[in-house]
Amino acid sequence: MLRSLSSMALARREPRPTFIERMRTHTMKTETKPRRVRWWMPAVILALAAASLIYLQFSTDLESNFKSMQRFMTLALATLLLLLWLLFFSRLRWRTRFIGLGLFALMVAAFTQLARFDGTVDGSGAFRVVWKWRPKRDGNVGELKANPPTTNQLALAASADYPAFLGRDRRGVLENISLEHDWATHPPQEIWRQPIGLSWSAFAVAGARAVTQEQRGEKELVVCYETAAGRCLWAHTNYVRFSEFMGGDGPRATPTLENGRVLALGATGILDCLDAATGRLIWSRDTLKENGLPNLMWAKSSSPLVFEKLVVVTGGFTNGPALLAYHLHDGSPAWRVGTDKASYSSPMLGTIGGKPQIVCVNAGTVTGHEPSDGRILWEYTWATDKWAKCAQPVLLEGDRVFLSAGYGIGCVLLQVKGGADGKVSLTEVWKNRNMKSQFSNLVVRDGFLYGLDDGILVCLDLATGERKWKDGRYGHGQVLRVADLLLVQTEPGPIVLVEANPSHYREIARLDALKAKTWNAPALAGEFLLTRNDQEAVCYRLPLRSSHAKVALQSHR
Structure with missing residues (x-):
């Protein structure tokens, strides 16, 4: 008994093992x-x-x-x-x-x-x-050195000007230029090529001047180049820099050239009016800051619209105003309207019901406006405002409006009708997901619509919404229609020509213009094709098919 008790006592005194x-x-x-x-x-x-x-x-x-x-x-x-x-x-x-x-x-x-x-x-x-050893793309491609215009610089005829985003009327269509189809026999001629600052801006061309926007270091620039030589004629600087992981750095919008002036909207909302000949600042407005508006997630991307004596831009990422107008001569505010957030699409001028209207794709709606005072004439609630809408509306004959967006939204054809009482009614003619244009623009020929559906070229019958064909993996690039051809700036960089034919898909020519991601829209001013990305810019002289379609070149002395 005693032995048992002592054993128990000893057992109690033994330390417990540690965790290790x-x-x-x-x-x-x-x-x-x-x-x-x-x-x-x-x-x-x-x-x-x-x-x-x-x-x-x-x-x-x-x-x-x-x-x-x-x-x-x-x-x-x-x-x-x-x-x-x-x-x-x-x-x-x-x-x-x-x-x-x-x-x-x-x-x-x-x-x-x-x-x-x-x-x-x-x-x-x-x-x-x-x-990792590849140089980072920070836009530092060297300081720009302005050069005075040469005495005999080449200038395009006025009819060949390409003065704004997607051309004169923002439709991306050039009817009066006939391109040579066979680029193997008649190859495009490279005129100039050079490094350029960060930006998804395109060129706007008027005469001998081609204007675009760039980011070089901490400088956001509006730069004027000589169209046929690529020399910098002047540059205007704002000391701002927008940076964002997915979309990259620098400005996104394209300048608008109007009556000797340049209207340029920067990534942070600075609207500049410049003298097109010298780059002199005429007036400037910080559109977001002055109106207390936050910027969009991927920055201001819409290009300024000029209507008569007004310049119109979109708002910020808050519920109104969706559109802002300023007087062209001095930059004073004219009107501000709308209760929706802005989108990444640019306001567009068209004719609906026999009257001019500004049509604007907003974050969650599409609106038609009276240009003189911005008054909303009609409003269409379109999908959710949680996903970005970037593509331009397509204004069609018969007071119809075609809309398309990516992120699962798809497309819709609207019929706009005005009643005797002045009220406007909207009807969805058809709606489907056969065209999901994320930020590529769309073009029309003879009742058929062409564009990049999630990176693949598609032809749609506008009467029914039926897909005629889907082919050509070009990525999220941009499309122009040049008479009977589609000129496609592919996302990887090459430019291709495709027949604008609803019966079949056929790529007929290809040009290795650029070799990196390209979201910028090309600009075709007569026979001069100017395209760029966030690394370099290049200008080609394209072969034209008939002598009567050639653009007259004038010598300025």
Whole structure:
């Protein structure tokens, strides 16, 4: 009895094993009695990830930007689950687990040393990965040196001017130019090529001057180049810089040239009116700051619209005003209207019901306005305002308006009718998802519409909404119609010619104009094609098909 009690007392006095001792004992027992590794877990994880990626690759229901997001989420989740399996559920020896974790860390470190994200995504939302030693695109391509115009510079005839975004009327259509179809026999002639600052701006051309916007370092610039030589004639500077991961840095809008003036809207909302000959500042308005409006997520992208003595721009990312108008001669405010947020589309002037109207795509609505005072004549609630709307409305004969957007929204054809009482009624003629134009513009010929549907060229019958054909993977680029041809600036950089024919798709010519992501719209002023991206600009003289279509060149002395 006494012996038993003493044994119990000794047992009480023995110290409890520490956590490390218990783990060591557990490890020794585990190593002496090995358990089967749970290999089925990573097999299931990899199988599910592979099935998801295969589905995303071949699915026709999802747009490319949604696919890119889901691919990223699939790979990230699979990586996380594999790490959790390795550390906590694999039953591998702890030494093996730590070796595996170390190898993973080594691979991540190697990636960060050898490669980097470019800082932007493509039109499908996929991240751009480049080698780390490639120079970063910060817009520092050197200081611009202005040169006075030469005494015998070449100037285009006035009829060949391309003075605004998508041309004179923002329709992206040039009827009076007939391009040579065979570029193998009659190749385009490169006139000049040079580095350029960051921007998704296009060129606006009037006579001998081609004006665009750039970001060079901390300077946001409006720059005038000599059309046929590429020399900088003048540059206007604002010391601002807009930066955003997905869309990149710098301005997005295209200048508008009107009666010897340049109207340019910067990425942060600064509206400048400049003398087209010298670049002298006539007036300037900080449109967002003055009206207490926040900027859009991807910056101000809409180009200024000039109507008679007014210049019209869009608002900010708040519920109104959606449109702002200023007097052209001095920049004083004229009117401000609308209760919706602004979109990335540009206001457009057209004729509906026999009267001029400004049609504007907003974040959640489309509105028609009386140009003189901005009064809203009609309003169409269109999809959700959670997704960006960038494409231009297409104004058609018969008071019809075609709308298209990406992110699953699709397209709709509206009929606008004015009643005797002055009220306007809207009817959806048809609505489908056969055209999902994320930010590419659309063009029309003989009742058929052409454009890039999630990066693939499509022809639609406007009467029915029926798709006639879908072919040509050109990415999220831009399209012009030049008589019977489609001139497509592809997202990867090349320019292609495609027949504007509803019966078939046929690419007839290709030109390796640029070699990097290109979201900028091309500009065709007579026979001069000017295109650019956020790295370089180039000007070509395109071969014209008939002598009567050639643009007269004049010598200015």
